[in-house]
Amino acid sequence: MSRHVVARADEIAPGTHKVIEVKGREIGVFNLGGEYFALSNRCPHEAGPMCSGKVTGIVLSDGPGTYRIERLGEFVRCPWHGWEFDIRTGQSYCDPKSTKIRSFQVKLEPGEELVKGPYVAETFPVTIEEKYLVIEM
Amino acid sequence: MNVTVREARAAQKLSFIDGDIHPAFRQISDLYPFLPARWREHMQTYGEHIRQGLTGQLAYPRMMASGMRADAFPEQGPPGSDLELMRKQHLDANGVETGMLVALSKGGMEERNLDFAAALSRGVNDWQIEHWVEPEPRLRAGIVVPQEDAAFAASEIERRAPDRRFVQVIFSPRATDPIGHRRYWPIYEAAERNNLPIGLHSAGFSGGHPSTPSGWPTYYMQEHYSFFTAMQTVVTSLIFEGVFERFPKLKVVPIEGGFTWAPALGWRMDKHWERMRSEIPHVKRPPSEYLRENFWFTTQPIEEPAKPEHLAEIIGWLGWDRLIFSSDYPHWDFDHPRHAFKFHLTDEQKAAVFRGNAKAVYGL
Numbered sequence: 001m002s003r004h005v006v007a008r009a010d011e012i013a014p015g016t017h018k019v020i021e022v023k024g025r026e027i028g029v030f031n032l033g034g035e036y037f038a039l040s041n042r043c044p045h046e047a048g049p050m051c052s053g054k055v056t057g058i059v060l061s062d063g064p065g066t067y068r069i070e071r072l073g074e075f076v077r078c079p080w081h082g083w084e085f086d087i088r089t090g091q092s093y094c095d096p097k098s099t100k101i102r103s104f105q106v107k108l109e110p111g112e113e114l115v116k117g118p119y120v121a122e123t124f125p126v127t128i129e130e131k132y133l134v135i136e137m
Numbered sequence: 138m139n140v141t142v143r144e145a146r147a148a149q150k151l152s153f154i155d156g157d158i159h160p161a162f163r164q165i166s167d168l169y170p171f172l173p174a175r176w177r178e179h180m181q182t183y184g185e186h187i188r189q190g191l192t193g194q195l196a197y198p199r200m201m202a203s204g205m206r207a208d209a210f211p212e213q214g215p216p217g218s219d220l221e222l223m224r225k226q227h228l229d230a231n232g233v234e235t236g237m238l239v240a241l242s243k244g245g246m247e248e249r250n251l252d253f254a255a256a257l258s259r260g261v262n263d264w265q266i267e268h269w270v271e272p273e274p275r276l277r278a279g280i281v282v283p284q285e286d287a288a289f290a291a292s293e294i295e296r297r298a299p300d301r302r303f304v305q306v307i308f309s310p311r312a313t314d315p316i317g318h319r320r321y322w323p324i325y326e327a328a329e330r331n332n333l334p335i336g337l338h339s340a341g342f343s344g345g346h347p348s349t350p351s352g353w354p355t356y357y358m359q360e361h362y363s364f365f366t367a368m369q370t371v372v373t374s375l376i377f378e379g380v381f382e383r384f385p386k387l388k389v390v391p392i393e394g395g396f397t398w399a400p401a402l403g404w405r406m407d408k409h410w411e412r413m414r415s416e417i418p419h420v421k422r423p424p425s426e427y428l429r430e431n432f433w434f435t436t437q438p439i440e441e442p443a444k445p446e447h448l449a450e451i452i453g454w455l456g457w458d459r460l461i462f463s464s465d466y467p468h469w470d471f472d473h474p475r476h477a478f479k480f481h482l483t484d485e486q487k488a489a490v491f492r493g494n495a496k497a498v499y500g501l
Contacts, residue, residue, distance in 0.1 A: 046473040046476035047475070079207030079208040081471075
């Protein structure tokens, strides 16, 4: 397990996300109202680029004739087959028992504590005040 | 709506033959250069008159982006209309050695005006060559014919057959009558004579028929499943009308119509044939034998049972020599050649499903 700086926190505004590469793997980093979550960009179903799909909510029903949409903006739908994954947990909605995207822990840390990865070292200036997103994988 | 395109990576490559790729027009005027002036004028003035309501639109709204992979939209035109994107996203990225074009739109299959249908058929066949197969030799065309005019359809098959860039005959399996009917036989005669398989793509227009035997369904999910039940009625019609007694070398490839139902259908047909064969004395052999000898099935959309070995067992019943891998690119229920099968295939099984069976059927 190593820690990787992937982006400045303010690069990914609330309600948006970004696909970055860490150790040759594509990872989608999502900002849900100030909380950050990172998911592999490889759908566990047929390996589609799932983080580039539509971000949506989940439609639920208690029985025929009733329905509601909840948690808008907290699910991502793979652009290939439409599997929906909970951005917070990587849990798929369609078949929670068998398909789970690998999720990675994202921490918000002050700049000076960082182990500098290539992204930070080469692309962005580091300042103590800035906050950076770090992924552990 | 569009998303980032994932490009080819060497490690993802697996060379295979794809039994189902859908080309599309960027816009309808792409077809105009391939239509005589008389029919170009007709199209612009009257449009098409197809066998179902809602001209220019499917009977059921489709999942995702109008039934398309959400990442398959080129900058202009619909998915499947841009050869460069098709190369980048599918042919190159996934290692397609040879891909069968299945042109579902505007080929006259659904058109009621038979003279217009004939012009559309010729136009779409020329368009496939000029826009797709000529610039991209990995692709192969299908001779799209209007099945309701079987005499014209047979003549178009004869006209195209010497050009080996055409590898099959394509028409609507949801025709005016179940397609085993004798009025369609001139098509089978021409196809058999030229050793061209018939590719039957069940997903698409329903020909004006309810898509399920019990009527119009409520949801797209029901409609999607109905491709399977529709294909079963197509198979039984061809067998019981005696098509394979008259044309024993005819090859039929149901496309996107499933295959897991085929073994059970064979058992059931055989059982009833043993008891009721006097009704259909022209069907000389147990029906499952025609199913085993005259049909090949494309794989997509493949089942994903909780225990993947169950699917392997069904394929064992059907025969590993009967399956042709298909992706259905660029549609939303696309199958990926490396991930569609959720169980281990032996090298022999892989060689058959991803290449050998298609080579045998299409004469590649």
